[in-house]
Amino acid sequence: MPTNESTEDAPRTPPPASAEEPSANGRPDASERPDTESSAAGGEAPTEPAMKPKLNINDLHFWYGDNHALQGITMDIQPHKVTALIGPSGCGKSTLLRCLNRMNELIQGTTLEGTILVDGQDIYAENTDPVMVRRRVGMVFQKPNPFPKTIYKNVAWGAEINGYTGDIDALVERSLRQAALWDEVKDRLHTNALDLSGGQQQRLCIARTLAVQPDVVLMDEPASALDPIATSKVEETITELKKDYTIVIVTHNMQQASRISDETAFLYMGRLIEMNPTDQLFTRPEKDRTEAYVTGRFG
Amino acid sequence: MSTPSSPPTTTAEDATARGERPAADLRQRVYDSPKEQAIKYALGACAFISVLTTLGIAAVLIIESIPFFQSVPFSEFFGDTRWTPQFADKHFGIWALLSGTLLVTVISAVVALPVGLASAIFISEYASKWVRKVLKPGLELLAGVPTVVYGYFALTFVTPLLQAAIPGLGVYNALSGGIVVGIMIIPMVASLSEDALQAVPDSLGAAAYALGSTKYEAVVRVKVPAAFGGIMASFILAVSRAIGETMIVTLAAGATPKLTLDPRESIQAMTAFIVQVSKGDTPQGTIEYQSIFAVGLVLFLITLAMNIVANRITRRYQEQY
Ligand SMILES: Nc1ncnc2c1ncn2[C@@H]1O[C@H](COP(=O)(O)OP(=O)(O)OP(=O)(O)O)[C@@H](O)[C@H]1O
Numbered sequence: 001m002p003t004n005e006s007t008e009d010a011p012r013t014p015p016p017a018s019a020e021e022p023s024a025n026g027r028p029d030a031s032e033r034p035d036t037e038s039s040a041a042g043g044e045a046p047t048e049p050a051m052k053p054k055l056n057i058n059d060l061h062f063w064y065g066d067n068h069a070l071q072g073i074t075m076d077i078q079p080h081k082v083t084a085l086i087g088p089s090g091c092g093k094s095t096l097l098r099c100l101n102r103m104n105e106l107i108q109g110t111t112l113e114g115t116i117l118v119d120g121q122d123i124y125a126e127n128t129d130p131v132m133v134r135r136r137v138g139m140v141f142q143k144p145n146p147f148p149k150t151i152y153k154n155v156a157w158g159a160e161i162n163g164y165t166g167d168i169d170a171l172v173e174r175s176l177r178q179a180a181l182w183d184e185v186k187d188r189l190h191t192n193a194l195d196l197s198g199g200q201q202q203r204l205c206i207a208r209t210l211a212v213q214p215d216v217v218l219m220d221e222p223a224s225a226l227d228p229i230a231t232s233k234v235e236e237t238i239t240e241l242k243k244d245y246t247i248v249i250v251t252h253n254m255q256q257a258s259r260i261s262d263e264t265a266f267l268y269m270g271r272l273i274e275m276n277p278t279d280q281l282f283t284r285p286e287k288d289r290t291e292a293y294v295t296g297r298f299g
Numbered sequence: 300m301s302t303p304s305s306p307p308t309t310t311a312e313d314a315t316a317r318g319e320r321p322a323a324d325l326r327q328r329v330y331d332s333p334k335e336q337a338i339k340y341a342l343g344a345c346a347f348i349s350v351l352t353t354l355g356i357a358a359v360l361i362i363e364s365i366p367f368f369q370s371v372p373f374s375e376f377f378g379d380t381r382w383t384p385q386f387a388d389k390h391f392g393i394w395a396l397l398s399g400t401l402l403v404t405v406i407s408a409v410v411a412l413p414v415g416l417a418s419a420i421f422i423s424e425y426a427s428k429w430v431r432k433v434l435k436p437g438l439e440l441l442a443g444v445p446t447v448v449y450g451y452f453a454l455t456f457v458t459p460l461l462q463a464a465i466p467g468l469g470v471y472n473a474l475s476g477g478i479v480v481g482i483m484i485i486p487m488v489a490s491l492s493e494d495a496l497q498a499v500p501d502s503l504g505a506a507a508y509a510l511g512s513t514k515y516e517a518v519v520r521v522k523v524p525a526a527f528g529g530i531m532a533s534f535i536l537a538v539s540r541a542i543g544e545t546m547i548v549t550l551a552a553g554a555t556p557k558l559t560l561d562p563r564e565s566i567q568a569m570t571a572f573i574v575q576v577s578k579g580d581t582p583q584g585t586i587e588y589q590s591i592f593a594v595g596l597v598l599f600l601i602t603l604a605m606n607i608v609a610n611r612i613t614r615r616y617q618e619q620y
């Protein structure tokens with residue numbers, strides 16, 4: 001884990017030593033780690049506003065070739081919260097999300113400016129390895145994309161390549177339980193994941209991401225391909241997950257954003273228009289454009 | 300289908316004049332009109348040409364080899380280890396030819412499968428756009444080289460090279476032929492495997508990267524397994540191509556049927572034997588002449604079996620994603 005990379009940023013935002021620990025000692029038990037973290041945070045800073053942001057995005061610009069897709073985004077994302085990104089199609093939600101775990105680098109001809117800090121560490125610093133960033137900041141995609149392997153292997157895959165030395169069986173079960181899928185698949189773990197329904201596949205993808213034990217989980221419209229029942233299952237899952245993880249979710253569904261998120265950021269044409277606690281943004285938006293969008297008058 | 304060529308009803312024309320869509324005459328025969336039928340049968344006839352040819356070849360081989368098997372029992376054909384139709388003491392043990400073919404095929408597979416798959420992985424996953432633009436046509440060019448050219452390449456380039464490395468190696472040997480057959484089928488393995496890798500959805504690679512995998516892990520542990528069916532099919536098709544390869548083994552591997560697994564030996568492949576007899580002055584009706592049909596039949600059955608297996612594998616893995 002990139003603990004050694006924090007030297008540069010340490011003076012600016014010194015992370016409490018205990019918050020660094022879980023990632024430094026390899027692969028701690030996911031169910032224990034949040035306690036360690038929150039108790040450490042709780043001891044020093046019990047009130048919400050004083051909480052250190054999990055992600056800190058500062059004047060972020062992003063280009064696809066000449067297309068200036070993100071034009072100076074600055075925002076903080078709080079730990080153990082669900083942050084929703086909303087905005088009209090093409091405004092840059094997915095782009096922003098992919099910047100957060102360096103998935104955009106896989107697209108050729110792109111440029112990024114600005115900084116993104118995870119726990120105070122610059123994920124785009126020269127000596128930061130994108131592979132390490134992605135282990136810390138996991139991602140669930142819009143369309144379920146399980147590997148054409150068994151359910152078990154899907155969940156175990158990430159942990160195996162990351163050199164997980166613990167009990168893989170236990171990890172698989174715990175991840176599937178966290179994703180609210182265990183009861184449905186426990187008797188068919190060794191059957192092909194592609195035989196699952198779309199909603200089950202998406203929860204499997206969530207489980208697969210959790211098995212790598214990231215701190216942050218990014219989700220790009222995770223329920224857009226699902227029916228209402230599967231959607232509500234995935235939403236329940238997300239609400240459960242925020243105890244242990246920091247979640248950033250892109251959604252086009254205003255009801256969904258207001259149901260599951262704590263904070264909402266409204267993006268428009270590559271800029272952040274407004275970011276506020278969800279109930280405030282939906283009921284008392286500061287900006288006219290936000291109000292127009294959330295009330296369905298445009299976009 | 301929804302554009303009837305001549306809707307003759309006046310109401311329809313009126314409707315068009317008013318800028319509305321004319322009401323379609325649902326009784327019109329469009330879907331199974333005589334024209335559609337004619338097209339269907341014409342296409343079907345083309346498709347059946349290849350099926351009929353295959354059946355024809357099988358029939359000729361079977362009919363022509365009946366007289367052979369009337370004088371040479373199966374027990375000798377599959378039990379004897381010598382193949383000496385030209386000698387006074389004639390033996391017809393297919394293993395002497397089959398082992399030559401298998402030896403060359405195994406050597407070629409050892410060369411072509413790893414190199415072909417590695418090329419496919421490189422072109423599909425690692426090469427920049429520019430490199431790919433050069434490499435792909437290059438491979439296709441290699442696939443278009445006439446096999447007789449490969450034969451001379453084996454004889455005049457690879458064999459001398461091998462002779463320098465292996466003391467006492469004869470001019471004709473299975474190794475040289477096998478290596479060059481392998482080189483010949485590399486483009487086939489590479490091109491078909493690359494297609495299989497390209498067919499793997501990008502979302503699987505993205506999933507692997509998002510789980511913190513390196514490029515190598517994403518390729519070797521997700522993409523290659525996902526393309527397994529197509530890659531296996533490319534292997535089998537290439538190997539069955541190697542089995543049927545004629546010019547290279549005729550020129551470079553020798554003309555001495557021999558049951559051996561030593562790649563340094565001069566051997567004779569089944570195809571090379573067929574060439575030797577059919578281009579020579581062996582009179583029709585002799586047992587020697589008849590024997591080429593029996594050998595051809597064995598060759599046909601082997602490649603047929605391999606193609607069926609390749610088909611099965613592709614079909615089995617096709618529904619994977
Ligand atoms: N892979 C890409 N290559 C080039 N341009 C891209 C790519 N992905 C997105 N863009 C461009 O970047 C801008 C922002 O796209 P992005 O996908 O982030 O929007 P979005 O808010 O996620 O939209 P949607 O709600 O439709 O998913 C758009 O102008 C889009 O055309």
Ligand SMILES: [Mg+2]
Nearest residue numbers: 093094095220
């Ligand atoms: Mg998007």
